[in-house]
Amino acid sequence: MRKPSRLVSVVAIVSVFVMSLVWGAPPASAQRRPEMQILSDAETDHIIRKMARPIFQAAGIDPDSVTILLVNDASLNAFVAGGQNIFLHTGLIQSIDDVGQLLGVIAHETGHISGGHLVRGADAMENAFLSSLIGMGLGIVGGIASRNAGAGAAGVMLGQHLAERNLLSFSRSQEASADQAGLSFLEQSGMSAMGMLTFLQKLGVGDPLLNDRDAGYRLTHPLTRERIASVQAFVDHSRFANTPTPAAVNEDFRRIQAKLNGYLDPAGALRRYRADDRSAVARYGRAYAYFRRGDVKQATPLVDGLIAEDPRNPYLHEMKGDLALQTGRAPDAVAPYRKAVELAGSEAGSIRVSLAHALLEQHEPRLADEALKNLQIAAKTQAQSAFLWRLTAQAWSMKDNPGMLAYATAEEALARGDLPMAKFNAERAEKLLPAGSPGWIRSQDIRGQTGGRDAPK
Template sequence: MMIGLVLSWTAPAHAQRRELQLLSDAETEHIIREMVRPIFEAAGIVPEAVNIVLVNDKTINAFVAGGQNIFIHTGLLLQADNAGQLIGVIAHETGHIAGGHLVRGNEAMENAFLSSLIGLGLGVVGGLASGNAGAGAAGLMLGQHLAERNFLSFSRAQESSADQAGLSYLEQSKMSAQGMLTFLEKLGADEPVFTDRDVGYRLTHPLTRERIDTVRNFVQRSRFTDRPVPAKAEDGFERIQAKLLAFLDPLAALRRYRPEDRSIVARYGRAYAYFRQGDVRNALPLADGLIAEEPRNAFFHEMKGDLMLQTGRPTEALAPFRKAIELAPDSAPIRVSLAHALLERNDPRNADEAIRNLQVASRTQGRSAFLWRLMAQAYSLKGDQGMLAYATAEEALARGDRAMARVHAERAEKLLPAGSPGWIRAQDIRGLAGPGPGEKRN
């Protein structure tokens, strides 16, 4: 259930346009981050400082941009054979981050814009299955030259350097590099032939026989080549594959995860596929069964909450969302979903709980337009006109509507007590919005 939000950006005049869709899912990002946490730590990178962003694109690709942002195409996640291959790819991309392989010149401005998109949190307010007006996916119109190269196209020397760094991080983490090797071999089997599926990775990651041979030689020498990927990581990989397939192609998921397969992965895939089809009768028993089997899995509770919320039963969504937050208190997307469910009841008594959760979520998603839209709704229920104006100013700023941001910020300044946090932030927003009509910028 993708949103229809499209953020337009003026590409160079000679460039054609195409849309880049960013997906967000708290569980997928959590599983991937935990899977590669030792890699980030070996590289001297704080794992929580890395943004993992999903790109809705069938090509096999991953790239870094805007600093510590790793973009992973859905095609890569669905076509990877196992967790080891995904770990190998991210080890390589971590090499690019640690090596400072960033764009230069005019591309730096484009890269900064992409980084700001991550900060805006346009698609970072809910799970894949969420139908929230501000959740799921954000569309970004970019120049064709950027989209085809996926923002970065490193030299062969940089690719080799990233390989070497990635291999080093794997070794320091006592993890096998076999996945990196099999992934490169998979792409390099018919190197002269480009297909729609693999062209993305080939363009941004030029394959050479020398690179593959270098990785193979490392694998032959490594002490950890035969060490299997931890079972938890492999299971997590299979779960996010099932969830992603169900989100993108519910019918394909139902064909793959047949009713006779009673594994958790298969039931999870079927549950999300039914959810995507609006089939509550089949989805709900599967969700309840998964919760019964893993009662401390926050994301199973989140799934049930999403199912209730998106099928018009916000009151029944409250308990599973609250339980999910109890189990994963740092998950901002779940807090936003709980606030959404609370506000759907249109009861002023729910406003304070919604505001508390949105305030916590704003620490990491403070530039999400949807979050501030909910915040404005909560203050409206309370009849707090000053904070309503302030929250509306934040929403307008997040949407890039500076004129409206300024209008509401000025109103908030007039209504809120001088020196209060909202009043101070309203002044900041007015400054960020720029001069009003007839005013000159200092």
């Protein structure tokens, strides 16, 4: 089981505005602010983690200890912060030409981790990211599925700019060192380093045509002609320079790229993935674009066709459930979600939350037990999700259990960063639950985490 990193704990307490691909977009007022939005999608996380696993292993890093997060930002950038946490901007995934370039970026960022740059530059890096979080303010609601994404939302404002400046603390020598380490990891994994080279060439050095969208990577990863020449020299002598990426890996990458394009830019995706393109990737991109537009009539046959061709793909069944749930047909969403959970196995954490949501939306107490079972399993890897705990509280309310309702509400408040409310409900749960029971013990832990904060009046 992948253990949550220190940064994820920080994110849980400070309550970063978490955005799941399967739920709707924030209101226009929120979209206008330069917020740092973290996208959560089971399929994207699974695919990137699977393709990056050999790189982490070559670096001597436990792959399950690395947290990969998607930042909803159109700029072409990636960075590491707060420990073994790799942040990839959606603009990076959307704009790169092939999966080899993404692997090159991940190898480079892994080079920073393995090189101890985060240790030597810990203060600067941690402060950079924390300044960004502080700029967001506390109490940002993370549950877009609740259709209340904008409640309490605050923009990053100066925090994001402070983070960008502080992240420049990685020196050019550290960047070159991370390049060399990353190249070594790719070589050990039998992967071509050509992607890293073409990515750096894509950005260029002193290119007058470089736009603001691409400049982010150059600001946080200082480029020099010497760096590019060094990578070129490595590629020239690599045994695997011309080794192609396996077709299945390319197909997986193209699918999550199409998914992001369809979700974040429906109009652009429909232009890119034309109706006469019958490839699975194009149909997937169109399906998500129609889904985001609320056009279920066009999206449904595309998803059904993809499932017919690839019935063992859990994420296609997940999307079918999403289509039903987000159009007010919760009962119809249950079967595809159950199938997705079955097929995804240990990777089904966020899908189990969606299944529980579909069950609870029917307001039938008889379904509360199945919802709770899925939420309890999902909490092993999704405990930082305020929305998970909100659903858990709803299920315990349906079962008329005030003690567990108070406990779940305390967990939700803790995940949102509302420490006074977390303490208030944890104390209430301790009074209502049997002494020594799991909920009672965890409530004591929550009360301890909230320190001496005063409870709400």
